[in-house]
Amino acid sequence: MKRKIGIVGATGYTGVELLRLLVSHPAVEITCVTSREHAGSRVDAMFPNLRGYLDLTFTAPSDEALSACDLVFFATPNGIAMKSAQTLLDAGTKVIDLAADFRIKDIAVWEKWYGMQHASPHLVEEAVYGLPELNRAAIRNARLVANPGCYPTAVTLGLLPLVENNLIDVAGIIADTKSGVSGAGRKAEVHTLLAEAGDNFKAYAVAGHRHQPEIAQTLSTIAQTAISPVFVPHLLPMIRGIHATLYAMLTTEADLQQLYATRYAAEPFVDVMPAGSHPETRSVRGANVCRMAIHRPGNGQRVVVLSVIDNLVKGAAGQAVQNMNLMLDLAEGTALQQPGLLP
Template sequence: MNRVSIAGATGYTGIELLRLLVRHPSVRIVSLTAESHVGRNIAEVAPSLAGYLDHTLVPLDASIGQDCDILFLALPHTASMAHVPELLQGGCRIVDLSADYRLHDSQVYGEWYKTEHQNPELLKESVYGLPELHRSSIGSARLVANPGCYPTGVILAAAPLIQTGWGDADSIVADCKSGVSGAGRKLSQTTQFCEANEGVSAYGLAEHRHAPEIEQEISRLAARDITITFSPHLMPMTRGLLSTVYVNLKQEIDRDRLHEHYEAFYEKEPFVRVLPPGRFANTHFVAGSNFCDIGVQVDTRNRRAIITSAIDNLMKGASSQAVQNMNLMLGLEETVGLDTPPVFP
């Protein structure tokens, strides 16, 4: 039985991890940390887990890395990078759900996160944890950087066009809409009910921190430096993320041919569902699951592909993708603990 621990177990992503791991047949939960709730039982802070877990929350220290095989870091951005070296020395392998090890260039990290990276040498070792693109590297990695929610949706939508050269990578426009849970569990004015309900708002235009993450992976697929236009929006819903990605086509392609291309590209991917022609992604139909649904269309007047993708931002956009990465790292069947249908309605 593989031993797992979670640092930051009481945030939305930490609680989602626990919901998945308590029914995972190949793991045993060892330690849970939460600096603001040390000494309390996890069921006090996350009542949904009552009867499933009886763990006292402890502070994060180096010994955590000695007592587990896989450690999930569900900490705020910039909070986990200082802990990673000493935790790795303890012998565990890490799946980091923050952005601290996603960007391979420390200068880019500093520009977007307004702080100097403390362990730039580990950025080259870290593997970007998008299984559909990096499966072989994830399996042997000791440090996996779990992707952000927006990048997961956008990259999966664009990859079949960019990797094969069908689309113009310089033309990418990603219009994305996320549920309020994407902002985390900490209180803020913009995510209060009266502020978010009955309204849709754009935010972080031309400066959202997920932009360089998307560009890093698209650039790798295109084999040259790429910049994109990325526009995130906040939706008055709890969970879900819809991306509509526009890419100019390099040749005349109709919708059916584009659909066949996407089906072939993702044919062996257990968690990517390419929808039938004429259907488009809907967050309702992926909620509570690790699926990414993709629908395609061609705007023939403008010779432009319009790709829609839907994920659950807390699942494929965070916690269930982290479990998918864990499965690969432990040599388990990739779908173990994740192969359940979405929740609807």
């Protein structure tokens, strides 16, 4: 029997991407797609790419309907899932939050960066950070998963082998990151209009960005020491894709190509390219993969890791489905085995 799946807040980009992936999933059935504003209207009227694949209307959020699901995704703004998760968990429904409510373990840090009081601090400890390459076993057993941010996925996977093996000077890590505009969501705002963000490039939030403490937490946990990388995000004039250019100084000599290849050999959704490669964001467009290449310019001690993902797939909805598969004891790659759309 198919598992029942609900999606709260499916009018944004992570929502429609979840739907795109899940309609091809043989073991699940989408039973409930909520939107307070659009209740009563067909989902495929808003997202016509789904015409013929999804015969559902948006419904108003209801604890009853959602509690009847085996698993519920929150594709909502920050601060929503934390108010409803406990109710669903009590009903035996598993929860994956694609927003940031359960990502940061230190409540004070979370409240500072997200500008609100946390409604369920007791659940933060229980929540598993949903990066399968780091926490696969815990995710399998989790009731509540905090799906990682898009930048943190690209940055963390790019640095993981170096940090795990204590090979670099962790005080000097720089993450120069670039994202397509879909990362900003489907909100009506001037700065992400095509006439503003198109044909243009800029850095933003250099003084501080919410994904920095998330990255810092994960790297610090791995290294067992405090790591706070420099994190500079930029906005790309395109829709999908993140490129992280990561800089670190090697303190211990190692064959990095071999190191990465070995670390990720068994990972279905991390691809280490041959030495000398330059991964392109388009190679992962629509695909649930983090593709990377490792460089040492001039064979020096400076390491440059290039790491790309589709921010809506491995950086959001795809990773969430990967987590769902683990939590529901399904084959991890179900509905995620598609090559990227190139060109």
